[in-house]
Amino acid sequence: MQLKFQVKGMDFGRAGQAATKIKKALQLAGMDPATIRKAIIIAYEAEMNIVIHAYHGTLTANITPHKVEIIAEDEGPGIPDIPLAMQEGYSTAPPHIREMGFGAGMGLPNIKKSADELDIQSEVNKGTRLWAAVFNN
Amino acid sequence: MLHADVLCGADLLDIEVTCGFGCDLISDSLCFARPGCLLLTGLTNVQIIRLAEMVEARAIVFVRGKRPGEDVIKLAREKGLPLLATDLFLFESCGILYQAGLRSS
Numbered sequence: 001m002q003l004k005f006q007v008k009g010m011d012f013g014r015a016g017q018a019a020t021k022i023k024k025a026l027q028l029a030g031m032d033p034a035t036i037r038k039a040i041i042i043a044y045e046a047e048m049n050i051v052i053h054a055y056h057g058t059l060t061a062n063i064t065p066h067k068v069e070i071i072a073e074d075e076g077p078g079i080p081d082i083p084l085a086m087q088e089g090y091s092t093a094p095p096h097i098r099e100m101g102f103g104a105g106m107g108l109p110n111i112k113k114s115a116d117e118l119d120i121q122s123e124v125n126k127g128t129r130l131w132a133a134v135f136n137n
Numbered sequence: 138m139l140h141a142d143v144l145c146g147a148d149l150l151d152i153e154v155t156c157g158f159g160c161d162l163i164s165d166s167l168c169f170a171r172p173g174c175l176l177l178t179g180l181t182n183v184q185i186i187r188l189a190e191m192v193e194a195r196a197i198v199f200v201r202g203k204r205p206g207e208d209v210i211k212l213a214r215e216k217g218l219p220l221l222a223t224d225l226f227l228f229e230s231c232g233i234l235y236q237a238g239l240r241s242s
Contacts, residue, residue, distance in 0.1 A: 016187035023191060040191060041167055048163075101180040106164035113168075 001025065003061045007050040009076065012100065015051040019044035022061045022070075029063055035136040038114040039068040042132045045107040046072035052097055053077065054127065065136065072130040079122040086112060138233050139223040141198060145210050146219025154195045158242035159231045163188055170194060171242040177230050181205035186212045196220070200227045 003025055005018035022043045026036045043059060050057040050072060057074025079085045086108050093103025112118055115132035122128040143150065155173035160166045161180055170176060172193035178185055181203045189197055196219040199205065204222055205213075213220050223230055235241075 013183060016184060016191065020187060020190055044167055044191060045164065100182050100184060101161060101163040101166075101178075102184075104162050104164055106162070106168075110164055110168055 001029070001063045003063070005047075005059045007047055007054075007057050007059050007072075007074075009051060009053075009055045009057075009074075011051060015048060016044060018059045019047050022059075025061070025063060026068065029065075031063075031068065031136050035068060035134055038116075038134045039070060041114040042070045042111050042134065045111050046070060046130055046132075048102060049107050049128075049130075050074045050076070052093055052102060057127070067136060068134045070130075070132045070134075073127065074129075075127040078124040078126055078128055079120070080124050082120055082122060138237060139198060139221070139225055139230050141221040141223040144199075144205070144220040144222055145214045146196070146217065149196075149217065149219045152195055152219070154239070156242045157231060157234050157239045158194075159200075159227050161227070167192060169242060174242045175234070175239065177227055177234075179203050179227060181209060183209050183212060185209075186216065186218065189213075189218055190216055194218075198223060198230060200225060200230050 023040045047059050054074035054076025060071040062069040088109045089105040091103045091105035097103045116135050117133040119131045154175040157175045158170040159177040166188055170192040174194050175196050176194040177198045179201050199222040202224040
């Protein structure tokens with residue numbers, strides 16, 4: 001099963017809806033709660049990264065009995081230094097984003113912790129593609 | 138105990154919460170809050186409702202005298218999520234609930 005959602009930059013009103021729908025689909029599919037938890041952390045953080053940093057993008061979930069793939073593709077500023085962005089606490093989010101409880105620099109580190117496999121490709125001034133997989137045990 | 142006002146979900150106040158989690162960061166709440174918990178936070182934007190739904194929190198207590206906007210209360214009402222608000226700080230609120238027997242998420 002594939003679920004695909006459009007995600008708009010700075011649309012905080014709807015942000016999180018895609019991840020919520022993915023969670024419901026995973027629950028309906030009868031996935032293991034630990035798998036759902038990990039997949040949802042990835043989906044939500046990836047969705048928020050598009051909302052906070054990019055102009056627009058898509059969040060896709062490929063669900064099979066053995067694996068959940070989360071793919072976040074965006075057009076945006078890209079990530080100039082991926083290892084730096086992966087460090088806990090490193091953030092480029094502006095103050096008004098932080099006041100909403102985001103931008104603590106935990107998004108990508110949380111994704112890395114939750115993913116069994118992770119690949120991030122990014123091009124400055126073009127966009128970012130994040131692919132993550134969680135295996136359903 | 139927290140001298141809290143009920144903002145919505147007054148009819149749901151007899152539900153049971155299994156644990157508590159206090160936090161002002163969305164990412165940490167997502168990773169550490171457990172299903173069935175009571176979420177205590179100073180965040181009042183609409184994202185906290187979406188987060189509560191995601192982590193399956195049973196209710197939210199807003200601390201430090203913070204009050205969410207009508208749009209946030211409306212969304213919580215739609216989702217059957219009780220909202221309470223107290224003037225107490227996060228630390229004190231958690232302490233009182235811990236003393237009363239509520240344990241960490």
